[in-house]
Amino acid sequence: MRSLSLYLLSFLFFAAGLNHFVSPDFYLQVMPPYLPMPHILNWIAGAAEMAFAIGLLIPKTRIYSAWGLIAVLIAVFPANIYMYQEKELLFPDLPNWAMALRLPLQGLLIWWAYQFTRLGQR
Numbered sequence: 877m878r879s880l881s882l883y884l885l886s887f888l889f890f891a892a893g894l895n896h897f898v899s900p901d902f903y904l905q906v907m908p909p910y911l912p913m914p915h916i917l918n919w920i921a922g923a924a925e926m927a928f929a930i931g932l933l934i935p936k937t938r939i940y941s942a943w944g945l946i947a948v949l950i951a952v953f954p955a956n957i958y959m960y961q962e963k964e965l966l967f968p969d970l971p972n973w974a975m976a977l978r979l980p981l982q983g984l985l986i987w988w989a990y991q992f993t994r995l996g997q998r
Contacts, residue, residue, distance in 0.1 A: 882932060885988055889945060890929035896922025905966060908958040924948050932992060942992035949986050956982055 896903055896918050903918045911917055925948060931941030956978050959966060963975045 881988070882992060885945075885992070886929045886932040888929075889925045889932075893922045893925030893927075893929060896925070903955075906955050906959045908954050911954075921948060921952060939993050942989045945989040946986050946993075949982055949989070953982055 900915070900918050903921070904914050907914045907917065924944065928941040928944040928948065931937040931944065934941075960975045960979060963970065963972065967975065
């Protein structure tokens with residue numbers, strides 16, 4: 877079960893990272909306007925997600941990659957807050973609860989990545 881969880885987390889983040897390059901307009905739309913160089917930040921976030929996703933699958937880099945994913949999740953949290961605050965502008969057809977659900981979901985993803993930060997998980 878632990879291996880399945882690891883592969884699923886890796887796949888999820890690799891796909892999300894790749895999507896930063898395939899569908900950049902979505903990520904640029906939800907990026908808070910106060911952040912500088914949004915295109916570059918989008919590329920950095922996507923590349924980091926893909927690199928850490930691959931790193932999760934390598935035992936020697938697993939712990940560092942899990943911490944890297946946690947850092948990325950914390951770094952992109954302002955975008956989730958911005959999406960919630962600007963829901964009417966960005967996603968008027970979605971119910972408020974759907975956007976509010978994204979906020980604790982970030983915590984769940986952090987917890988999931990944290991499961992692979994301990995030495996025994998190599």
